Structures are given as structure tokens and as C-alpha cells.
Amino acid sequence: MTLVLFRIDERLLHGQVIVGWGMRLGIELYVIVDDELAESEWERDLYSAGLPEGTTAEFVSVEQAIDLFGELDARAARGALLTRGTAEMRSLADAGLLLDRRVNLGGLHAAEDRRRVLTYVHLGQREAEDLEAIQKASIGVSARDLPAGREVDLESLIDVLE
Amino acid sequence: MSEVRGVVVAHGNLARCLVETVESISGVEGALKPISNEGCSPELLMARIRDAVGAEPALVFVDLASGSCSHAARLVARDGGRMPVVSGVNLPMLLDFVFHRDMDLAQLSERVVEKGRAGAIAHLPDLCL
Numbered sequence: 001m002t003l004v005l006f007r008i009d010e011r012l013l014h015g016q017v018i019v020g021w022g023m024r025l026g027i028e029l030y031v032i033v034d035d036e037l038a039e040s041e042w043e044r045d046l047y048s049a050g051l052p053e054g055t056t057a058e059f060v061s062v063e064q065a066i067d068l069f070g071e072l073d074a075r076a077a078r079g080a081l082l083t084r085g086t087a088e089m090r091s092l093a094d095a096g097l098l099l100d101r102r103v104n105l106g107g108l109h110a111a112e113d114r115r116r117v118l119t120y121v122h123l124g125q126r127e128a129e130d131l132e133a134i135q136k137a138s139i140g141v142s143a144r145d146l147p148a149g150r151e152v153d154l155e156s157l158i159d160v161l162e
Numbered sequence: 163m164s165e166v167r168g169v170v171v172a173h174g175n176l177a178r179c180l181v182e183t184v185e186s187i188s189g190v191e192g193a194l195k196p197i198s199n200e201g202c203s204p205e206l207l208m209a210r211i212r213d214a215v216g217a218e219p220a221l222v223f224v225d226l227a228s229g230s231c232s233h234a235a236r237l238v239a240r241d242g243g244r245m246p247v248v249s250g251v252n253l254p255m256l257l258d259f260v261f262h263r264d265m266d267l268a269q270l271s272e273r274v275v276e277k278g279r280a281g282a283i284a285h286l287p288d289l290c291l
Binding site for chain 1: 173201202203204206225226227228229230232233236237240249
């Protein structure tokens with residue numbers, strides 16, 4: 001259980017995650033679950049550039065994440081697992097991997113088919129369905145941008161949406 | 163001689179504050195354009211950078227080497243922008259930039275990085291030694 005943070009954030013590996021969460025939680029390994037990045041060496045380098053000393057990033061597809069979950073979760077390094085959207089995290093939940101984990105919603109930005117529920121969270125029908133499925137297959141889903149920020153549970157987010 | 167424009171992309175209000183401060187210290191106006199990542203999806207931030215850079219070559223300054231600003235700027239550059247991306251933006255590098263905008267873009271990028279680094283010095287008083 002060395003993966004200590006599961007976060008959905010469109011920006012994946014960025015300042016708030018590396019500094020705000022990473023420094024606070026002592027994260028040494030970032031596992032980025034993303035089919036596109038897993039295929040693109042250029043973008044993997046882009047996201048790895050400028051990581052603090054002593055931290056590494058690994059990029060896996062959703063399928064690889066499911067296969068390798070046990071191994072990634074048993075590393076000596078404390079890890080954070082990041083997905084760009086709700087669908088990727090839902091795949092992990094559907095595979096039964098998140099039953100004893102909490103999922104953090106960290107950033108979904110405005111889009112045509114989404115409505116704003118928090119300054120940093122915008123949800124559409126598809127995202128809401130994914131999050132409810134994740135909620136059922138985990139300890140729970142809540143939004144929080146930074147460790148010191150206010151935690152908002154999924155029910156409150158869905159209430160705003162309806 | 164044509165002068166390169168600078169675009170500063172940073173978190174929160176940082177870019178605007180840096181640009182305003184550079185203008186008030188240097189007296190050079192309009193050389194730098196600030197962009198904030200506040201509330202931006204990666205796609206929106208890329209669009210803002212693309213708009214700010216336009217068709218002319220530009221030098222793009224970002225705050226963190228690994229952050230949403232840097233990622234967006236480098237993706238725009240990869241997709242055909244004539245724009246070097248310099249991270250670790252600070253006041254010394256911007257102040258030097260506004261007075262050397264007629265330089266070759268690649269040389270200017272190296273130059274401002276030197277200036278930015280040179281501006282970071284630890285001054286230790288005797289009591290700390």
C-alpha cells in the first residue's frame with residue numbers, strides 16, 4: 001500500500017501536485033496512467049522534466065496499470081497515481097483495485113458539456129457517472145485541490161450539478 | 163531591426179505582476195505579454211499561448227520547469243510555434259530581455275537563462291558562517 005494518493009487531474013503532473021501534494025506527502029514516485037502518454041516518448045520526457053531530485057515518474061497505459069498495480073503498490077517509494085480523466089480511474093475501480101482507497105478529484109476544467117461545481121471542478125453527465133461508479137468501488141471520492149484545502153464529498157458535488 | 167516579443171506564462175497573478183514590475187523598472191512597455199494558467203484546462207492554456215505568440219517568433223518564459231505552464235508552452239512549440247521556452251522566469255532575466263530583443267532568438271534564450279541564474283546568489287552574513 002505504498003500508493004498513497006489517487007488523483008484525477010487534467011493537468012496530470014504539475015506544480016500543485018509536485019509541490020503542494022508531493023512535498024507534503026513525501027511522494028517519490030508518480031505513476032501516470034494514460035494511454036496516450038504511455039505511447040509518446042516526447043510527452044513522457046516533457047512531463048518528467050524538472051521533477052524534484054529523488055522523484056521519478058512512470059507512465060503506464062490503463063491496461064498496464066491494472067496488470068502492474070500490485071507491483072506498483074508494493075514499491076519502497078511512496079507513490080501517487082494520477083489520471084487525466086474520470087474514465088481511467090473508473091477502469092481501476094471497476095477492476096476492484098481501489099476498494100480500500102480514497103480518490104481525490106483535483107482538477108477538471110470547463111468544457112462545453114460540463115457544468116461548474118467548484119472553481120477547479122467541472123462535471124458533465126459522463127464524469128458524474130464515472131465518479132459514482134468509483135465511489136461505489138472505493139472508500140470514497142472527494143474534491144480537494146491542495147492538502148490544506150477544503151474537502152468536498154461527491155454527494156455535494158452531484159447536488160450542485162442537479 | 164525586428165524585436166522579439168516575450169510572453170510570460172505563470173501561476174496565479176505572477177505573470178501580470180512580473181510584467182508590470184519589469185515595465186515600471188525598465189520603462190519599456192509592450193515588450194512582454196502576461197498569461198495566467200488560472201482556471202485553464204491544458205487546451206485553453208495552449209490556445210492562450212498560441213494567441214499571445216501569434217505568427218511572429220517569440221520567447222516564452224514560464225515559472226516552473228515542470229508545471230502546467232511549461233507543459234502547455236512546450237506542446238505549442240512542438241506543434242510549430244517559433245518559440246523557445248525558458249523556465250524559472252525571474253526579474254533579472256526579464257529586465258535583461260527587454261533591452262536585447264534584437265538578438266538572435268536562440269542566443270537570446272541562452273543569454274536570459276545566464277542572467278536569471280546570475281541573479282540568484284546566497285549572501286551569507288558572518289553570523290551564518
